[in-house]
Amino acid sequence: MNILISGGTGFLGKYFYSYWRSKGYSVDSIGRGNKNEIVFDLSKSTPNLSKEYDYFIHCAGKAHMVPKNDKEAKEFYLVNEFGTKFFLNSISNQKKKPKGVLVVSSVSVYGLTFGKLINEKTLLKAKDPYGKSKINSEKIAIEWGNLNNIKVSIIRLPLVVGKNPPGNLAAMINAIKAGKYFNIGGGIAKKSMVLATDVARFSFNLINIGGIYNLTDSKHPNFNELSYVIGNNYGITNFKNIPIFIAKILSRICEVLNTIFKLKIPFTRVTLNKMTIDLTFDDEKARKIGWKPNSVINNSHNWL
Numbered sequence: 578m579n580i581l582i583s584g585g586t587g588f589l590g591k592y593f594y595s596y597w598r599s600k601g602y603s604v605d606s607i608g609r610g611n612k613n614e615i616v617f618d619l620s621k622s623t624p625n626l627s628k629e630y631d632y633f634i635h636c637a638g639k640a641h642m643v644p645k646n647d648k649e650a651k652e653f654y655l656v657n658e659f660g661t662k663f664f665l666n667s668i669s670n671q672k673k674k675p676k677g678v679l680v681v682s683s684v685s686v687y688g689l690t691f692g693k694l695i696n697e698k699t700l701l702k703a704k705d706p707y708g709k710s711k712i713n714s715e716k717i718a719i720e721w722g723n724l725n726n727i728k729v730s731i732i733r734l735p736l737v738v739g740k741n742p743p744g745n746l747a748a749m750i751n752a753i754k755a756g757k758y759f760n761i762g763g764g765i766a767k768k769s770m771v772l773a774t775d776v777a778r779f780s781f782n783l784i785n786i787g788g789i790y791n792l793t794d795s796k797h798p799n800f801n802e803l804s805y806v807i808g809n810n811y812g813i814t815n816f817k818n819i820p821i822f823i824a825k826i827l828s829r830i831c832e833v834l835n836t837i838f839k840l841k842i843p844f845t846r847v848t849l850n851k852m853t854i855d856l857t858f859d860d861e862k863a864r865k866i867g868w869k870p871n872s873v874i875n876n877s878h879n880w881l
Contacts, residue, residue: 578676579603581630583619583664584637586612588743589681589734589773593634596777605630607664608637620655623666629673632784635664635680635718640707641744650706657710658717665721677784679730680718684769684791684858686711686733690850693767694859697733697789715789728787732776735793735858738873739773739880748843750881753807759817761824761852764801769793769858774879775870782867790863794870797857806874810881824849 580597584590585606598604607615607624617624619637639656642649661680668675687695688703701712715731722729736746752758771793779792804816819827828849831842860868873880 578631579605579628580632580634581605581607581615581626582634582636583607583660584635586610587636588739588741589737589776590636592739592773592777593636593780596774596781597632600781602632619660619663621659621663623663623670626667626671629671630668631676633664633668633675633678634780634784635661635678637664638681638711638714640683644706653706653710654713657707658713661714661717665718668727669721669725674725675727677730678718678722678727679732679780679784680714682715682731682733682789683708683711684733684735686715689856691854691856693855693857695791695857696859697791697862722787728785730780730783730787731789732780732783733789733791733858734776735769735771735791737773737776738770742880749804750807753804753813753816754811756813758804758808759819760800760804761819761849762821763818764804764816764852765799766851766853767797767799767855767857768803769797769856770873772871772873772876772879779863779868783863786866788862790868791858791860792863792868792870793858793860794873795860795864796872796874797855798872798874800852802874806877807881810877821853824853 580602582590582593585594586608594604594606605614607613607617609618637660639653644650685708686701686703687699688708689695703709703712718729718731738746776792808814828844828846831844834840835842
């Protein structure tokens with residue numbers, strides 16, 4: 578059988594692509610890059626697919642950046658919202674009904690900066706372009722599924738961990754390797770994360786079920802645990818620790834310097850909150866249908 582994955586050459590998409598191929602499926606990826614079997618910009622229009630597919634995974638999306646202007650903010654909506662619409666339109670143009678559709682979303686839709694074991698019933702309050710565009714893409718997927726009587730599975734992901742990760746995890750690894758990383762307040766703040774290998778594995782079963790699910794490793798490691806595992810991989814075991822009250826002063830100084838001298842020092846009060854406040858998500862709903870994740874910390878050999 579055939580499966581089409583949007584963004585199948587991206588960080589997470591590669592895991593979907595590899596896993597489904599290992600299960601014997603004929604896998605095609607669609608996206609902007611030349612490494613895709615189908616080179617197409619989903620943010621602009623609906624592709625005309627040359628063959629029929631049994632399953633579809635929409636993984637393509639824009640993330641891992643803070644927009645500096647309206648043009649960059651608009652790009653989130655073009656890629657995440659319109660990209661979802663055009664991808665689903667291509668499915669509607671098929672002669673046969675697909676067996677399953679899965680859409681990758683994010684826990685950013687909740688718009689929360691702190692909280693413990695946030696579940697899928699929580700109101701979606703995202704105000705930033707990324708979170709709002711993901712809310713809109715979910716709405717489009719749900720309405721499309723209802724209209725076409727097709728089950729659509731939506732997964733809301735926290736930090737995804739795998740080989741050569743993008744975003745904040747990459748920054749943390751690089752800082753540790755360069756000897757520039759430090760914990761704040763003991764690094765006890767817990768964050769939800771999940772292994773990319775587990776997400777890909779679970780997609781094989783979830784794609785036939787439908788519904789919205791948070792996926793985490795169910796352990797929610799803290800910064801101290803994560804930094805220790807990363808550091809140990811590079812022979813670094815001692816990290817500096819800054820008391821929270823000093824960190825607050827430093828973050829405000831950095832913000833002033835950024836404002837006056839137009840610098841881009843990343844250590845702001847927003848960054849400080851992310852490093853010192855728990856933000857975890859509940860995956861019990863997924864566990865009830867067979868989600869059995871592995872610990873990110875205990876399986877570092879799979880991503881470091």
